[in-house]
Every structure is written in structure tokens, then in C-alpha cells.
Amino acid sequence: MAIISEKDLQPIYDVIVVGSGAGGGQSAYTLTMNGVKVLMLEAGRNYDPVTETPMFQIPSQMPLRGMGTREKPFGFTDATVDGGWEVPNEPYTQASADPKTHFKWWRPRMLGGRTNHWGRISLRNGPYDFKPYSRDGLGFDWPISYEDVAPYYDKVEMLVGVYGSNEGLENTPDSPNGTLLPPPKARAGELFVKKHIAKHGLPVIPIHRAVLSTRQDHVNFPARLHPNNPKAQKIIAKAMQERAACFWATDCGRGCSIKANYQSTTVHLPPALATGNLDILCNAHAREVTVGADGKATGIIYIDKVTGQERAVKAKAVILAASSGETARIMLNSKSNRFPNGIANGSGLVGKYIMDTVGGRLGGTVPAFENLPVHNEEGAGTHVYIPWWLYKEASKLGFARGYHIEFGxxxxxxxxxxGGASPGYGKSYKEEVRQKYGSGIGFSGRGEMIPNENSFCELDPTTKDKWGIPVLRFHWKWSDHELKQAEHMEQTFHMIIETIGGKPGKMSKTKEEAIEAPGSIIHEVGGAIMGADKAKSVTNQWNQCWEVPNLLLNDGSAFCSNADKNPTLTIMALAWRASDHLVEEMRKGNL
Amino acid sequence: MLTNMENTSAESPNRIDRRAAIKWMGAVVAAATVSDNLLGATKEPGAKAIAGAGKIIGTDPVLNKTYTTPQGMKDVGYVGNVPSVDFAGPTPEALKHLGLA
Incomplete structure (x- = not known):
């Protein structure tokens, strides 16, 4: 089994996985390591970071010097080789003309999905993050607790390789000894910030990122990952040895040809393929889940994007991990006599409660950083961060929940x-650039959004994509919690920059201006939330749809809250947990 | 004054904020966001200044790319983009410069 073409499709698989990113990659990995025969459908093209990543190219070697364009908003070398905010022939629509309600939908069309270009920030949700409703009466509690997910966080961290440290801070979980890789040293400016803001109670600690600061422990990790499964241990031990440690250069967002960072394409899919149990079909855009007379999922109808033809494939179970928006779209388009409003949508909640992360930012210049003695400060992206530090002050802030701070x-x-553009030439200009280069600082806040009734997607009644498939129409409204949080972020960044003697950039005039546009942080989750009550949720705690138990939602769609912690690590942990449970249920004959 | 860093990114402080680029999209913005005379000096709200930025940049395309070349990087004292076994972190001189030694 391998990356296949249509003619090689088997008549029936154990499981079809739609999507190849964090959720799909992890699901395929867990299932195939347990002997399950899997077909993965990817709507985009095949992509191999080992051969396709521009590692050391500098901007002068790139078109437009690497700058962002409409087609490549994150710059020419961004790993997203196809797809983005706009995908040709695949529109989506907004319910209102008011730009403030518009949701920007990021859709990579390539093997590995968003895992190819993401920031690799891998923070665990803490105990509070699974029970937010119990703490402040807003949003929803998860039907699971931190303790249910912790063993899977451990496994994912060992499998993908995460650097970081244990600091014992509130709602910022430690990992078991030996699970994390050592964090890289803080940069000079990061240490400067740490020293000067300690008096304000803001901790600066190593961040957790899915990058190999050292090579993985290929001797001990395999048995911890796959107890009593010698074949899986052998395969993952070999795969770990094929990954090199980070060499502290080149932007992770371009991808990584030495496999030092986590991408589904370099970490999840190669060992899954090595089991011989995985077929991957690219350019296969899932349109709907098919249903049998017994109400169970029987497979997928997809569009072959090369020929434009419609095809059906069959399986005993289906996992949707197409990105939360696309998963909701597939479900809403899966209409049958049994499910006239879309598959497993008896609750009417498919598409509801979509969330992004609250984003805010402010930059500045710091005179103390000028003329810093020359040394290599490149490293591996983000090294340190500031976790949310005001849990004890929650009642005084005027908004619920919190945010963490990333800075560079x-x-x-x-x-x-x-170097800017003025005065632009001459000796004095060049000297000023030399003096000021490296004196910038940038802060980004990443905060929790509370799910609300006004932020959702549905099928557009008229607009269809190139293949005639109805598209999503988005509705969005921030609550005052998010707006005030973004305002608080900006004020905090301003305070930090002034504390270190810097000159902050311009502040926003309103809190509506302070918050980043909906969808722009690309932490889209929700749309098919999990819960303990089937009338009020789409899936149970095992990511299984209440109404269709052999249909699982293993991407961010099942999230019923969106903590400030970046969602990818939790998507992977839950996908592993759900896939383990699926294997167990298949063995017992319960599906 | 030559650098207005208000759109500085946490990830790459010397470049435009990638997510800022999304907001306005397009090459013009990328250069404009770090230039005082386009944003800071005008005292205009970001979006308004950006609207007229294309013309200004259009007359001044060479200067902004100076530091994207090997020569420019050398001139400014950029010594990254080379592989190393460990990330050494700040030098004693750098720490001293910041009063951290």
C-alpha cells in the first residue's frame, strides 16, 4: 500500500480517513499501527517536504523577494504550496455585507494540510480548559477531563518530538520526565524582557514546540508508545532514526527537509505507510458520507479533481478530519432520507459554535537592543513565551478566560x-540601519474565544463550487469577552515595551480595531461539538457521532471550547484517543 | 527614523508580520509596514496610509530590497542561515551590552 491512483483502490477498507493533517495523520498512524486497513483521501496534491522545501534560500533568490501575495499571503517560501485564504473554483460566502462579521477560511490543498506551515507551538490544555463552564458559567464543559487526555498528550509529545520545560505553573501542565526534549536557550532580547517584566508578575518561560532540539529516544520511546506491539515499535524506531535534529537555521514555516519539525507528511504518514496498511489518494475531494439502510456510514463519495468525475469508496467506518469547516460542510452535504438535514445532525448543531483564537498584537523598537554585538540569533522560531498569568484576577478583568503572549x-x-525607505542612501543611512537592525520587538496575544450562537456556518442556498457542491456561508460575531481581551492584550504589550524602555507602535483606537479578523489566526475549531448530552452535542467523548457511531470527527470540529493553547497538540491527542477506542470497538464487533 | 515596527511579527521581528500581510494583502503592504514615512510619519490610520502606499513604494523599489541580498545581509551584520549543532544563545558580549551578564 502506498500513495496510489484511483485504479489501485481496494473494493472496501476498514476505515476511510478524510484529510491528512494533524487529525487525519494521527488517526491513520494509530489505526495502521494496529493493523487496520485505511484509505486516506486528500483534497489537494501530494507533497513531499524532503524534496520540495526551500531550506536556505534568501529573499534575493525568490520572486518578489519572497513577499506575500494574494496567492501566497505568507510569502513565497511558505510551505503551503496550494490553497490558502482563497482557493480557485472553491468559493465560500459571508451571510452579511458587514466586514466585521466575515470569517476568513484558510484551506490548504495539499498532503499534510495545515501541519506543513503551522507555528509548531504545542501547548497542552490544562485542567481548567476542559471545564470552562464549571468555572465561569460560560460556554461548555468537555465530557472529558485533563486526566483522560494526559496519557495521549504524553504519547503525542514523544511521537512528534516537542521541546519545552516543566515549570509547574497554574493550568499549564507539566509532562512526565523524559517526554519533552530540551528547550533551546533564550535569545538576548528575550532574557532582557524576562528580567524587566518579572516585577509585573509576568513569567517568561520556554515555549513548547514540535521541533527536535535533539534526536528522539528511538530505544525507549517505541515501547512506551506501542506496548505489546513489536511490529509498531520496530517501524516507529526506524522512522525516528530517519529524522535529524534541528540545525538552528531556516524558517520552520517553509517545511523541513531534514524532518526536524513535525509535519504530518514527515512524521505521521511515513511510518503509517511503512505498516503496509495505508493507501493515500490525493486530489480526491470528499463530497458526502454515504449511509446504509441501517443508518451507519458506508463510505465516501468524492470528486476526482483531475478528471472531475465522481467516485464512491467503501469502508466499515469513516473518520472526517478535513478541517472543522470542511468537516461540517461534508456532513451538511450528506443528506439522505434518514438524515434530511445532514448526517448525524439531528441536534441541528452541525456547523454551530465555530471558534478561532483571539488575536492581538503590538510592536515597538527598543533602544537597548541597538548595536547589539553581532552573533547568530536565528535559532528555531519561538523559544520562550508568557503563559496566562492572571488566573487569580479573573473576576476583576471584565472579560472571561485568558491569553498567552508570543514575542519575537x-x-x-x-x-x-x-532598513525602511528613508532617507534611503548614503553613509549615514547605512550606519543608521546597522545601528537599528535587530532592535525591533513584536508581541502577539493568543487568547480563548467562548463559543457563541452568532458564530456559525451553514450551506449557502445558492452558491456552489466548480463541482456543483454547495459551499459554506459564514456568520460571525465576537462577544464583549473577546473584544475586551484583545484590548487588554494591546495594553499589556504597550506596558511591556515601555517597561523595557522601548517605543511602542500605535495603539488601536477601539477594541474592535484591536482584535484580529475572525479566522486570521487559523485556529478554526468547533462546528460539531462533543458533549455528554446527545441533544446538545454532535459527538460523544470518543469523537463518535451520537447518531452514527461508525462516523468519527477527529479534527478540531469536535472542540467545545478553544483554550488559549494552540489547538494542534490537542487535536492529535484526541485523534489518538478516539482511534484507540475505534480499534477497540471494531475488535469487539460493536460497529 | 527609518523603522516603524508596529507591524512587527513575534516570529520574525525583522520582517513584516505575516498575518499583517493578510490584513491588507499584497506586496506593497509588506514594504510599507516597516517604513516610517509611509505609516508612522503620516499619523494616518494604518489602512488609510496603506491605500496610498503603492505610489510611494513604486518610486522607491530598490532601497527596500537592499538587505535581502548576501551583500546587504553582510553589511547589516546578519550571521544566521547557517547550520550549527547547538543553538549557542547570546554571547557574553551581547549579555553585557544588555546589562544581563
């Missing part, structure tokens, strides 16, 4: 615009 400093690779 240092003498990093110059790009277009470095």
Missing part, C-alpha cells in the same frame, strides 16, 4: 523592507 526579538534574517 533578535537579529533575524532581513527581508523586504528592512
Amino acid at each position: 526579538t533578535g537579529r533575524r534574517m532581513p527581508g523586504m523592507g528592512t
Whole structure:
């Protein structure tokens, strides 16, 4: 089994997995390691980071010096080789003309999906994050607790390789000893911030990122990952040895040809393929889940994007991990006599409660950083961060929930615009650039959004994509909690920059201006939330649809809250947990 | 004054914020966001200044790319983009410069 073409499809598989990113990759990995025969459908093209990643190219070697364009908003070398905010022939619509209600939908069309370009920030949700309703009466509690997920966080961290440290801070879980890889040293500017803001009670600690700071323990990890499964241990031990440690250069967002960072394409899929149990079909855009007379899922109808033809494939169970929006769209388009409003949508909640992360930012310049003695500050993206530090002050803030702070400093690779445009030439200009290069600092807040009734997607009644499939129409409204949080972020960043003697950039005039546009942080989750009550949720705690137990939602769609912690690690942990449970249920004959 | 860093990114402080680029989309913005005379000096709200930025940049395309070349990087003292076994972190001189030694 391998990356196949249509003619090689088997008549029936044990499981079809739709999507190849964090949720799909993890599901396929867990299932195939347990001997389950899997077909993975990917709507985009095949992609191999080992051969396709532009590692050391500098902007002068790139079209437009690497700058962002409409087609490549994250710059020419971004790993997203196809797809983005806009996908040709695949529109989506907004319910209102008011730009404030518009949701920007990021859709990579490539093997590995968003895992190819993401920031690799891998923070565990804490105990509070699974029970937010119990703490403040807003949103929903998860039907599971931190303790249910912790063993899977451990496994995912060992499998993908995460650097970081244990700091014992509130709602910021530690990992078992030996699970995390050592964090890289903090940069000069990061240490400077740490020293000066300690008096305000803001901790600066190593961040957790899915990057190999050292090679993985291929001797001990395999048995911890796959107890009593010698074949799986052998395969993953070999795969771990094929990954190199980070060499502290080149932007992770381009992808990684030495497999030092986590991408589904370099970490999940190669060992899954090595089991011989995985077929991957690219350019196969899932349209709907098919249903049998007994109400169970029987397979997928997809569009072969190369020929435009419609095909059906069959399986005993189906996992949707197409990204939460696309998963909701497939479900809503899966209409039958039994499910006239879309498969497993008896609750009417498919498409409801979509969330993104609350984003805010502010930059500045810091005179203390000028003329810093020359040294290599490149490293591996983010090294440190500030976790949410005001749990005890929650009642005084005027908004619920919190945010963490990511920030960047240092003498990093110059790009277009470095040096500005004025005065623009001559000796004094060049001297000023030398003095000020590396003196910038940038802060980004990443905060929790509370699910609300006004943020949802549905099928557009008229608009269809190139293949005649109804598209999503988005509705969005921030609550005052998110707006006030974004305002608080900006004020905090301003305070930090002033505390370190810097000159902050311009503040927003309103809190509506302070918050980043909906969808722009690309932490889209929700749309088919899990819960303990089948009338009020789409899936149970095992990501199984209440009404169709052999249909699982293993991406972010089942999230019923969106903690400030970046969602990818939790998507993987839940996908592993759900896939383990699926294997067990299949063995027992319960599906 | 030559650098207005208000759109600085946490990930790559010397480049435009990738997510800022999304907001306005397009090459013009990328250069404009780090240039005082396009944003900071005008005291205009970001979006308004951006609207007229294309013309200004259009007359001044060479300067902004100076530091994207090997020569430019050398001139400014950029020494990254080379592989190393360990990330050494700040030098004693750098720590001293910041009063951290």
C-alpha cells in the first residue's frame, strides 16, 4: 500500500480517513499501527517536504523577494504550496455585507494540510480548559477531563518530538520526565524582557514546540508508545532514526527537509505507510458520507479533481478530519432520507459554535537592543513565551478566560523592507540601519474565544463550487469577552515595551480595531461539538457521532471550547484517543 | 527614523508580520509596514496610509530590497542561515551590552 491512483483502490477498507493533517495523520498512524486497513483521501496534491522545501534560500533568490501575495499571503517560501485564504473554483460566502462579521477560511490543498506551515507551538490544555463552564458559567464543559487526555498528550509529545520545560505553573501542565526534549536557550532580547517584566508578575518561560532540539529516544520511546506491539515499535524506531535534529537555521514555516519539525507528511504518514496498511489518494475531494439502510456510514463519495468525475469508496467506518469547516460542510452535504438535514445532525448543531483564537498584537523598537554585538540569533522560531498569568484576577478583568503572549526579538534574517525607505542612501543611512537592525520587538496575544450562537456556518442556498457542491456561508460575531481581551492584550504589550524602555507602535483606537479578523489566526475549531448530552452535542467523548457511531470527527470540529493553547497538540491527542477506542470497538464487533 | 515596527511579527521581528500581510494583502503592504514615512510619519490610520502606499513604494523599489541580498545581509551584520549543532544563545558580549551578564 502506498500513495496510489484511483485504479489501485481496494473494493472496501476498514476505515476511510478524510484529510491528512494533524487529525487525519494521527488517526491513520494509530489505526495502521494496529493493523487496520485505511484509505486516506486528500483534497489537494501530494507533497513531499524532503524534496520540495526551500531550506536556505534568501529573499534575493525568490520572486518578489519572497513577499506575500494574494496567492501566497505568507510569502513565497511558505510551505503551503496550494490553497490558502482563497482557493480557485472553491468559493465560500459571508451571510452579511458587514466586514466585521466575515470569517476568513484558510484551506490548504495539499498532503499534510495545515501541519506543513503551522507555528509548531504545542501547548497542552490544562485542567481548567476542559471545564470552562464549571468555572465561569460560560460556554461548555468537555465530557472529558485533563486526566483522560494526559496519557495521549504524553504519547503525542514523544511521537512528534516537542521541546519545552516543566515549570509547574497554574493550568499549564507539566509532562512526565523524559517526554519533552530540551528547550533551546533564550535569545538576548528575550532574557532582557524576562528580567524587566518579572516585577509585573509576568513569567517568561520556554515555549513548547514540535521541533527536535535533539534526536528522539528511538530505544525507549517505541515501547512506551506501542506496548505489546513489536511490529509498531520496530517501524516507529526506524522512522525516528530517519529524522535529524534541528540545525538552528531556516524558517520552520517553509517545511523541513531534514524532518526536524513535525509535519504530518514527515512524521505521521511515513511510518503509517511503512505498516503496509495505508493507501493515500490525493486530489480526491470528499463530497458526502454515504449511509446504509441501517443508518451507519458506508463510505465516501468524492470528486476526482483531475478528471472531475465522481467516485464512491467503501469502508466499515469513516473518520472526517478535513478541517472543522470542511468537516461540517461534508456532513451538511450528506443528506439522505434518514438524515434530511445532514448526517448525524439531528441536534441541528452541525456547523454551530465555530471558534478561532483571539488575536492581538503590538510592536515597538527598543533602544537597548541597538548595536547589539553581532552573533547568530536565528535559532528555531519561538523559544520562550508568557503563559496566562492572571488566573487569580479573573473576576476583576471584565472579560472571561485568558491569553498567552508570543514575542519575537533578535537579529533575524532581513527581508523586504528592512532598513525602511528613508532617507534611503548614503553613509549615514547605512550606519543608521546597522545601528537599528535587530532592535525591533513584536508581541502577539493568543487568547480563548467562548463559543457563541452568532458564530456559525451553514450551506449557502445558492452558491456552489466548480463541482456543483454547495459551499459554506459564514456568520460571525465576537462577544464583549473577546473584544475586551484583545484590548487588554494591546495594553499589556504597550506596558511591556515601555517597561523595557522601548517605543511602542500605535495603539488601536477601539477594541474592535484591536482584535484580529475572525479566522486570521487559523485556529478554526468547533462546528460539531462533543458533549455528554446527545441533544446538545454532535459527538460523544470518543469523537463518535451520537447518531452514527461508525462516523468519527477527529479534527478540531469536535472542540467545545478553544483554550488559549494552540489547538494542534490537542487535536492529535484526541485523534489518538478516539482511534484507540475505534480499534477497540471494531475488535469487539460493536460497529 | 527609518523603522516603524508596529507591524512587527513575534516570529520574525525583522520582517513584516505575516498575518499583517493578510490584513491588507499584497506586496506593497509588506514594504510599507516597516517604513516610517509611509505609516508612522503620516499619523494616518494604518489602512488609510496603506491605500496610498503603492505610489510611494513604486518610486522607491530598490532601497527596500537592499538587505535581502548576501551583500546587504553582510553589511547589516546578519550571521544566521547557517547550520550549527547547538543553538549557542547570546554571547557574553551581547549579555553585557544588555546589562544581563
